[in-house]
Amino acid sequence: MSPSKLRLKRTPAEQAEHDLRKARKIARKAAKHRRQHDEDEYDESDGHSHRKKRRRTSVGLSSNDIDDSDSEYGPQPASSHRAHKPDYDRIQAEIEEQRFRDKLWGALGDDERLDSVEASLNSYAHVPRRWRGGGMERMDDESDVDPRYMEDEEYAEWIRAGMWRKKHAAEHEEQVRKQAEHNARKAKERAIREETKRLERVEEEARRNRRRAREQMRAGEARELPCSPWPIYLAYPAGKNQPPSALRIDDFTTEAISSFLLPHHEEDYNSEASKKGRRERLREAMLRFHPDKFEGRVMARVRSDEREIVREAVGVVARTLNTLMAQGK
Template identity: 45%
Template sequence: MPTGKLHLKRTPAEQAERDFRKAQKAVRKASRKRRHADSSDDEWKHISEGGSNNSSRATHKPSNYTYVFSDDEYGPPPPPPASTSFRTHKQDYDTIYAQLEEERFREKIFEAMEDDERLDGVESRLNSYAHIPRRWRSGGMDKMDDEEGVKPHMMEEEDYAERKHAAEYAEQERKKAERAARRAREKAVRKETSRLERAADDERKRRRRSKERRKVAEIRLWYDTRWKELLAVGKTGEEQLTFPDIPWPVLPSESDDNKSRRVISLGDITAAAISTFLLLDDEESVEDVDVVKRRKDKLRETMLRYHPDKFEGRIMSRVTEIDREKVRDALGIVVRAINELLGERR
């Protein structure tokens, strides 16, 4: 039956002190037994040497004699100390005490680690169920975004429907953003393509104009050179001229590769073609005084070359009979066009 006595758990210091006292008690008890055994051996030896009357006692020990060093009664004997001084025993007790403290400390550490692991597992299981519906929250908790890790089967119908609707809305917004981004990319691609096409078209036009200007410059150079050859001294009467041999102030419809012969027909000689050939210059302004003066001089020079009286005496006599009528028709067109241009410039 329980005695009703309250047993309190000893503190580590109390336990160590108790162990120390028990060790001291065991040592003292063993020392007393050792001294008693030594004295008994001396007495037994003295009795054995006393005579024959005590031979039986010398050969046989008493029946009630017990061994001093009984392992069953006292446990294994302690190791013999290197010195019997109190200081040596004090050092052994300190070592034993330190070992006991180390073992108790390790046991406490392991127990604390096991408790932490057990508590962590319990906390994780409890946290998996710690979901509060949004409509039951208060104090600002309704604004918390902690439902991302909640499983659907743990949610109520309203929360699940709200979350599903939010997910559908987010998906719609994502697709809408993707479509807008795709349209923006396509628009940017079309814009860039249009820009590149315009740039390429402008480059083609620029090259075509440059080519045309070079062509006009070459034709004008041939035109001036040919007139110088026709008007040179000593050339009169030495060369029979046809309609294409005469340098007309128009651009030819086509020419061969070496530009040595201009292909011009009577239909190419018009007032507009003459004005283009003599006055067209893309890079010069018609409002410039020097440009206006230079163009008037150009028209007067052309009129002197194609003046009917002078042209008849210097050129017409050398034209073949078959082309003379055609040359006279072209000459009349040139003279009338130059007169109109001169009248406009006055």
């Protein structure tokens, strides 16, 4: 057959006819081989001449002789040609049976492949790259990609990327190194941010603790009227270990405040320098006992049940200072 000649596929009928011819040819060859083998054994046992004599004798026998021999010795065996004649129907049936079994095995193999494909699909959840987020569309990391589940474009890109990495090994190593440095830098920045947040939380907790401690201290150091720094002598104990005297609103007189802030034993009491000094003291006391400033600086430390009387005392002191400042002009 020439190389350019086409070989067409046989139809099922042609294939069956071809198999039948092949089976007949094999059967004929087997029968011929058995006949030759029987003849060789016969020649070795009785000799060629005796075989010819027996053949002539058997050929010369009449039908009566044959019937006698059959009745005496039983039915004679059939000739070798008839004994080894192939049974084409049986051969055809065997061929059909073998074909049927082959088809069954093929169907079983298809079922097994389908089962394996289903198991693979169930065990490997493939997400197409175009549906991935967070920068996963790049093909830098292919450790978790199975090419069996790639689409045509993805597979072609995967092959091209692999060939490029193989041909440009140095550039690929440089990219890998830069990517590793980038990842390390990102990890370091993330660690710094986390540490900063942790320190901020610690500092905020410390501020809350300090604020709570100050509030507790203020609550423990809440002042009463006698404990406030009033500009009168009665507000201060005579000795170190003595408690302050009990004060009343009536104790805040002009004479008591003037004697505390403006003592009369100074020399040159009526001089300009002395007057200027007194005005400075009165102005300083007015800044200290101004109702608004006193409310913001001291009132928070005063006990809640003493705040009204303290406010009244502050008002008395402020009015007295205004009077003294007006007299000194």
